[in-house]
Amino acid sequence: MERGTSPPVTLERAYLLTVGVVGWVVLVWLLGERMRAGVEVSLAWEAGFFLGLAVLVGLQPVRLPRGATTTVGFAVDFACLLIFGPAVAAGIGVASFLVLLRRSPWLRQVFNQGQVVLAFAGAGWVYQRLGGQYVELSARRVAFGELGPALLVGGVAFFTISSLLISVAIAQFERRSVAGVWAVSFRWMAPRFLALAPFGLLMAMVYQTPGLGIVAVGLFLVPLVGARYAFQGAMEMLEVHRETVWALSNALEAYDPYTRNHSELVTRYALAIGRQLGLPAPRLELLEWAGRLHDIGKCRQDWESIIRKPGRPNAREWEIIRQHPVEGSRLAEKMEFLPHTAGEVARIVRAHHERLDGSGYPDGQGGEQLSLEARVLGVADAFEAMTARRAYQRRREVEEALAELGRCAGTQFDPQVVGALQALWERGELELEPSLEQHATAQEPVLAPRPAAEAAGGGS
Amino acid sequence: MRNRSWLRLYVGLTTAAGVGALLWTLRRWGAVELGGWELALFIGLAGVLDVMVVPVAAGGAMAASFAVFFAGILSLGATATAWVAALAVVWSEGMVRRRPLRRVGFNAGHSVLSLLTAGWVYGALGGRIGEVELGSQLPAVVGAAGTLWALETAWVAVAVRLERGGRLGRRLRSSLGPVLAWDGALASVGLLLALLYQSWWQLVGPASWQGAALLAAAVFIPCGLLYYAYRLQGSLREVYAQSLRTLGALLEAKVEGSQPGHGEQVARLAARLAEQLELPPEQVEQIRYAGYLHDIGKVGVPSALLQRSRERFGGEPETLRLHAQIGESILAPIRFLQPAAQMVKAHHERWDGLGYPQGLRQRDIPLGARVLALANAYVGMTHSAHPPLSPHQALHRLLQAAGSRFDPKLTELLGRCLVESGEVSPETAGQVEFAAR
Numbered sequence: 001m002e003r004g005t006s007p008p009v010t011l012e013r014a015y016l017l018t019v020g021v022v023g024w025v026v027l028v029w030l031l032g033e034r035m036r037a038g039v040e041v042s043l044a045w046e047a048g049f050f051l052g053l054a055v056l057v058g059l060q061p062v063r064l065p066r067g068a069t070t071t072v073g074f075a076v077d078f079a080c081l082l083i084f085g086p087a088v089a090a091g092i093g094v095a096s097f098l099v100l101l102r103r104s105p106w107l108r109q110v111f112n113q114g115q116v117v118l119a120f121a122g123a124g125w126v127y128q129r130l131g132g133q134y135v136e137l138s139a140r141r142v143a144f145g146e147l148g149p150a151l152l153v154g155g156v157a158f159f160t161i162s163s164l165l166i167s168v169a170i171a172q173f174e175r176r177s178v179a180g181v182w183a184v185s186f187r188w189m190a191p192r193f194l195a196l197a198p199f200g201l202l203m204a205m206v207y208q209t210p211g212l213g214i215v216a217v218g219l220f221l222v223p224l225v226g227a228r229y230a231f232q233g234a235m236e237m238l239e240v241h242r243e244t245v246w247a248l249s250n251a252l253e254a255y256d257p258y259t260r261n262h263s264e265l266v267t268r269y270a271l272a273i274g275r276q277l278g279l280p281a282p283r284l285e286l287l288e289w290a291g292r293l294h295d296i297g298k299c300r301q302d303w304e305s306i307i308r309k310p311g312r313p314n315a316r317e318w319e320i321i322r323q324h325p326v327e328g329s330r331l332a333e334k335m336e337f338l339p340h341t342a343g344e345v346a347r348i349v350r351a352h353h354e355r356l357d358g359s360g361y362p363d364g365q366g367g368e369q370l371s372l373e374a375r376v377l378g379v380a381d382a383f384e385a386m387t388a389r390r391a392y393q394r395r396r397e398v399e400e401a402l403a404e405l406g407r408c409a410g411t412q413f414d415p416q417v418v419g420a421l422q423a424l425w426e427r428g429e430l431e432l433e434p435s436l437e438q439h440a441t442a443q444e445p446v447l448a449p450r451p452a453a454e455a456a457g458g459g460s
Numbered sequence: 461m462r463n464r465s466w467l468r469l470y471v472g473l474t475t476a477a478g479v480g481a482l483l484w485t486l487r488r489w490g491a492v493e494l495g496g497w498e499l500a501l502f503i504g505l506a507g508v509l510d511v512m513v514v515p516v517a518a519g520g521a522m523a524a525s526f527a528v529f530f531a532g533i534l535s536l537g538a539t540a541t542a543w544v545a546a547l548a549v550v551w552s553e554g555m556v557r558r559r560p561l562r563r564v565g566f567n568a569g570h571s572v573l574s575l576l577t578a579g580w581v582y583g584a585l586g587g588r589i590g591e592v593e594l595g596s597q598l599p600a601v602v603g604a605a606g607t608l609w610a611l612e613t614a615w616v617a618v619a620v621r622l623e624r625g626g627r628l629g630r631r632l633r634s635s636l637g638p639v640l641a642w643d644g645a646l647a648s649v650g651l652l653l654a655l656l657y658q659s660w661w662q663l664v665g666p667a668s669w670q671g672a673a674l675l676a677a678a679v680f681i682p683c684g685l686l687y688y689a690y691r692l693q694g695s696l697r698e699v700y701a702q703s704l705r706t707l708g709a710l711l712e713a714k715v716e717g718s719q720p721g722h723g724e725q726v727a728r729l730a731a732r733l734a735e736q737l738e739l740p741p742e743q744v745e746q747i748r749y750a751g752y753l754h755d756i757g758k759v760g761v762p763s764a765l766l767q768r769s770r771e772r773f774g775g776e777p778e779t780l781r782l783h784a785q786i787g788e789s790i791l792a793p794i795r796f797l798q799p800a801a802q803m804v805k806a807h808h809e810r811w812d813g814l815g816y817p818q819g820l821r822q823r824d825i826p827l828g829a830r831v832l833a834l835a836n837a838y839v840g841m842t843h844s845a846h847p848p849l850s851p852h853q854a855l856h857r858l859l860q861a862a863g864s865r866f867d868p869k870l871t872e873l874l875g876r877c878l879v880e881s882g883e884v885s886p887e888t889a890g891q892v893e894f895a896a897r
Contacts, residue, residue: 198677198681199681202677202678202681205674206652206656206678209655209656209659209660210659211659212655212656212659215594216652216655216656219648219649219651219652219655220648220652220678220682222644222645222648222649223645223646223648223649223682223683223685223686224682224685225645226641226642226644226645226686226689227645227682227685227686227688227689227690228689230686230689230690230692230693231689231692231693233693234689234692234693234696237693237696237697237700238696240700240794240795240796241696241699241700241703243793243794243795243796244700244703244704244707244794244796244797245703245707247790247791247793247794248707248711248753248756248790249707251756251759251790252707252710252711252714252759296710299710299711299713299714300713300714331706331710334702334703334705334706335699335702335703335706335707
């Protein structure tokens with residue numbers, strides 16, 4: 001990248017470098033302060049143990065669907081902060097990144113070292129100001145709840161600083177607003193992240209109990225290892241489930257020339273629109289499932305004869321057509337994949353033929369009653385139906401379809417959603433050919449782990 | 461059936477022995493010096509963890525209360541812990557989960573007996589109650605945990621064996637491993653609890669709710685996470701099976717001339733046969749999946765052909781024969797379903813090598829595919845044929861074709877299965893077999 005010809009890139013690199021340098025300065029200063037206060041001999045050995053732990057935990061991430069990963073790294077970070085204070089904890093964080101990120105570009109490494117130091121320093125400062133203390137973390141004080149607020153605010157500070165620094169970097173590279181990036185990539189994982197804080201606290205307390213130390217931390221970690229493997233198994237099952245439903249629903253469509261690839265293309269358009277609208281990862285996930293399954297209610301022997309019949313459908317046939325989203329949602333419910341999304345995919349499937357003005361079917365819902373996902377799916381479905389099977393004159397067809405969608409925006413379709421689709425087309429980001437691949441390829445993490453790695457699937 | 465009464469006897473004896481052992485410990489209760497706080501803490505912890513139950517694939521279930529039972533042996537001694545366990549089980553299973561009384565009695569009974577034995581092992585190996593220390597007492601600690609694990613698992617495995625049949629050794633082997641991973645993690649939590657009980661309980665001040673809350677957090681956080689992860693895995697497996705069933709049914713709706721519910725019936729019968737063969741749980745699962753999906757390749761065969769082949773009695777046109785291979789190619793990209801895909805491909809192979817698509821013979825045909833072929837034929841005869849055959853007639857036909865179309869041993873097993881479930885009476889089955897030879 002040449003200087004002068006692309007100044008924004010230089011700005012981004014300057015930001016990464018600045019965070020890195022500031023982080024290192026803070027680290028040196030913190031360590032200096034700490035040295036002046038006097039250091040116990042055993043400290044190096046203990047810090048080494050926790051460094052090993054941090055690296056171990058970082059090397060064993062759980063792979064989430066769609067290529068993102070997560071670790072319990074924050075629990076170890078938080079324990080380090082409480083046991084050693086910010087200076088040594090930041091040192092451990094930097095050292096663990098030296099191992100974990102050794103294959104990343106140097107600038108990214110420096111940035112991540114900087115951001116983790118700043119997160120530790122900020123969290124440590126807040127924690128101390130609120131009366132928190134290090135080293136002698138007596139069970140009695142914690143039990144009596146005196147440290148509660150300090151611990152909570154410290155944890156929040158760590159997450160906020162780290163996620164904001166990373167969001168700024170992503171926002172610069174992708175030309176998006178910082179708030180937007182943060183909302184998409186980090187907001188949804190905040191509760192999960194903070195749930196790890198009690199873990200870290202407990203680990204620190206167990207570690208500091210006289211006569212227990214490392215042995216007790218080891219005992220504490222065994223169930224975590226067990227849980228990690230079970231969790232990994234669950235995630236693999238999720239992936240297998242996705243693979244299976246995709247393959248089989250494709251097969252159900254594949255042998256009918258009129259429906260071949262329909263669901264796949266609808267899903268792709270819906271996901272592209274969803275990303276354009278800034279939907280967070282979990283909602284994109286719902287959209288993907290709903291896109292794949294939205295027409296599954298059409299699986300019946302007499303469907304083709306009804307649809308292909310010349311002339312208008314009679315009352316009974318019309319009823320069958322109107323019922324296919326209901327039937328589809330009933331089936332989607334049976335294939336629901338994640339415990340915490342109970343019924344959401346089914347609701348989107350049920351509403352994909354509803355219209356904004358309430359003139360759609362089966363329930364005649366409109367306006368605010370329609371979820372954003374359902375509106376997106378409705379537009380994607382209509383767009384695919386209008387542009388399918390006409391590979392020749394592709395461009396004109398698409399332009400006409402978009403114009404038609406534009407005419408119906410506000411009555412039948414959500415103008416915001418139609419606008420997003422038009423923007424995608426104008427930027428040339430809409431792929432119209434079906435792919436041979438079964439499902440979207442995993443995305444590479446944008447910037448390094450903790451908490452960035454978990455957010456990598458977040459459409460960033 | 462005879463097994464039922466053995467099971468009842470076994471459950472009754474376990475309950476009675478548990479109650480007897482509890483009463484017997486009362487003679488030594490004087491030696492136990494415990495306050496109400498300590499007992500309440502352990503009963504509360506064990507009661508809550510006893511609700512965290514995870515099923516074992518080979519039958520039975522395992523509860524997270526193992527951690528507290530083990531900690532109890534080390535901290536309170538087996539005598540007090542036996543009472544803790546009995547009360548916790550009665551409270552959580554009987555009063556919260558409202559399970560049948562026989563089960564509550566059985567679970568409380570075998571817990572008490574295993575605990576007392578493990579406590580004896582702990583003492584015999586030099587363990588000191590309330591003064592756990594990992595150097596010299598390591599053998600005692602490991603011995604107690606191992607005893608508790610082995611006894612609990614064996615106790616349940618015997619009950620599963622009596623309930624479902626099969627060989628005890630195989631039942632035991634297939635459950636000891638998975639239970640070890642779970643109990644090992646929980647034993648680690650239990651040991652941690654025992655160690656923390658010695659220090660924190662004194663540090664914070666015994667008999668205080670703050671101390672109890674701290675210990676509870678130290679136990680519930682790791683146990684809860686472990687339980688959550690196991691449950692998630694289990695529930696996703698269930699959802700998966702449900703999904704396959706739905707997709708199989710959808711396929712039936714799409715293919716002309718197929719019988720609604722056919723795939724599900726084939727899956728159920730095939731899985732039943734597989735269980736009778738005592739195949740490992742994963743293989744039974746794959747056979748069930750193959751049952752749901754065995755005709756999925758028919759979506760690739762034009763429906764007019766399917767219609768015609770139904771009208772023409774007997775031979776199937778060449779194109780229809782493709783469905784086995786198409787089915788395999790649909791399932792091929794799903795790595796997890798590889799075994800099932802092979803079964804789907806070979807479910808029209810014949811024992812004598814005259815089947816399709818490859819003309820495999822005898823044991824070259826995957827076992828699952830042989831099971832599937834038999835189940836498919838039986839369900840087809842009893843449900844789709846015009847007119848449907850009675851179970852007895854169908855079995856008769858199948859036995860006639862044993863050795864030519866079907867694996868003779870499997871066909872006999874199916875006969876035994878049908879007799880056992882009462883679908884075919886033993887006398888007619890005898891006649892059938894006679895007639896078949």
